[in-house]
Amino acid sequence: MKINYLFFTINLFLSQTAFTQETKDWTIENCITYAAENNLTVQYNKFNEKLVNENKQLADNAWLPIVSGSLDNNFTIGAYNSSINKGYYQLSNSAGIQSNINVYSGGKVKLNKQKAEIDLQAAKTQTEVTINDISIQLTNYYLTILLNKELKRVAEANLDISRLLLDQNNKRFRVGKVSQAVIAQSESEVAQNLREVVSAQIEIDRSLLNLAMLLQLNDYKSFDIASVKIPDELSARLYNLDDVLNYAQNNQPVVRNQLLQMKSAEKSTEISKKSLLPTVTGSYNFGTTYNQYFNKALHQKAFAIQLGNNFTNVFGLSVGVPIFNQYSYKINIQKAKINQSMVEVNYKQAKQDVYINVQSAYFEETSSYASYTTMQQAYKYAKISYDFALKSYNAGTINLYDFNRSRADALVAQSKMLQAKYTYIFKQKVLDFYAGVPISLDNE
Numbered sequence: 001m002k003i004n005y006l007f008f009t010i011n012l013f014l015s016q017t018a019f020t021q022e023t024k025d026w027t028i029e030n031c032i033t034y035a036a037e038n039n040l041t042v043q044y045n046k047f048n049e050k051l052v053n054e055n056k057q058l059a060d061n062a063w064l065p066i067v068s069g070s071l072d073n074n075f076t077i078g079a080y081n082s083s084i085n086k087g088y089y090q091l092s093n094s095a096g097i098q099s100n101i102n103v104y105s106g107g108k109v110k111l112n113k114q115k116a117e118i119d120l121q122a123a124k125t126q127t128e129v130t131i132n133d134i135s136i137q138l139t140n141y142y143l144t145i146l147l148n149k150e151l152k153r154v155a156e157a158n159l160d161i162s163r164l165l166l167d168q169n170n171k172r173f174r175v176g177k178v179s180q181a182v183i184a185q186s187e188s189e190v191a192q193n194l195r196e197v198v199s200a201q202i203e204i205d206r207s208l209l210n211l212a213m214l215l216q217l218n219d220y221k222s223f224d225i226a227s228v229k230i231p232d233e234l235s236a237r238l239y240n241l242d243d244v245l246n247y248a249q250n251n252q253p254v255v256r257n258q259l260l261q262m263k264s265a266e267k268s269t270e271i272s273k274k275s276l277l278p279t280v281t282g283s284y285n286f287g288t289t290y291n292q293y294f295n296k297a298l299h300q301k302a303f304a305i306q307l308g309n310n311f312t313n314v315f316g317l318s319v320g321v322p323i324f325n326q327y328s329y330k331i332n333i334q335k336a337k338i339n340q341s342m343v344e345v346n347y348k349q350a351k352q353d354v355y356i357n358v359q360s361a362y363f364e365e366t367s368s369y370a371s372y373t374t375m376q377q378a379y380k381y382a383k384i385s386y387d388f389a390l391k392s393y394n395a396g397t398i399n400l401y402d403f404n405r406s407r408a409d410a411l412v413a414q415s416k417m418l419q420a421k422y423t424y425i426f427k428q429k430v431l432d433f434y435a436g437v438p439i440s441l442d443n444e
Contacts, residue, residue, distance in 0.1 A: 096287025106277035128253035
């Protein structure tokens with residue numbers, strides 16, 4: 001029996017058709033959305049946003065007056081009272097409302113409000129930074145799963161071919177056309193290929209576990225990803241490096257976060273300088289009192305009459321002028337300036353990091369595409385070599401060992417080509433990330 005069916009089988013399974021198993025499982029978009037809502041680090045950052053927002057509410061309300069009420073009860077044992085020429089006992093009751101309002105503080109109220117708004121925006125961008133970092137990790141893990149599934153398909157195709165060869169050689173052995181050694185070699189090839197399929201499945205399970213753990217899923221055993229149609233051929237990208245650099249340095253959350261931190265530090269410096277200015281505080285107190293003497297000889301009016309007669313309204317305006325406070329104001333100003341300089345360095349470092357990362361991502365994408373096209377060529381010629389080996393094996397001019405070696409070379413070349421292909425896709429997604437393109441596999 002000729003191995004025309006074998007030729008058809010290996011071409012079918014070595015083709016670069018995408019993994020198309022029906023699944024109801026997670027897409028890359030599902031993973032990113034879920035992580036953005038449920039990842040513990042993201043949740044922590046969102047709680048921090050709420051905390052910073054409460055600080056903003058405090059700053060927004062700082063111009064309002066402070067109002068408090070008081071109710072005092074006192075019992076006095078007096079040693080001497082001139083009206084009765086002896087000691088006395090007195091019960092005093094007082095009630096009042098006190099209020100204070102900031103009239104002037106050099107603009108600190110406004111500055112604190114502006115700083116609180118900046119801090120809130122910075123907290124939100126920090127959440128974006130965390131989500132972006134997790135998204136890149138998710139994409140890498142997701143593509144690793146797709147690659148491992150492709151590699152398993154290759155291993156399964158190889159196993160099917162080995163089994164077909166074993167079946168054919170058994171038939172040839174029964175009619176005396178091949179020796180027992182050929183059968184042993186075929187059986188060994190089947191066993192080895194079966195081990196490769198098992199190893200490929202283990203790699204799939206491991207990569208699925210890694211993704212499930214990154215998503216922090218509890219029920220990871222039933223976790224799987226959705227099928228993705230990856231084209232057989234991938235083309236080179238046409239991004240302009242300068243455009244990507246300009247966009248990333250102006251829009252990446254990590255840069256915006258440091259820019260906001262720098263603006264917040266500038267406000268802190270301004271606020272610290274205002275401590276050298278005088279402050280003006282207005283006050284208003286309203287209250288009344290009632291006194292009860294237990295010495296009958298002391299005259300006292302009724303409770304209601306005393307309360308009505310003893311009403312007081314006190315208006316006040318106080319000015320505080322800093323004169324000397326152990327140089328703490330001056331030191332605090334210097335500390336604020338130093339902190340501002342440090343944050344400015346962080347901002348420059350963030351821009352520099354993004355510049356380096358974009359350059360690296362652009363280089364990696366370009367080089368990974370070159371590697372991918374090289375591996376395509378290697379696989380192409382390995383497959384041509386296999387085709388010749390197949391014809392020679394059918395013609396009986398080479399033995400099974402030489403044929404299997406050629407087949408193995410073709411499978412290795414395909415595996416390397418697939419690895420280069422998915423590496424290139426991941427590098428594309430990293431550059432997309434810096435170019436502001438949402439991460440998706442639908443456009444592949």
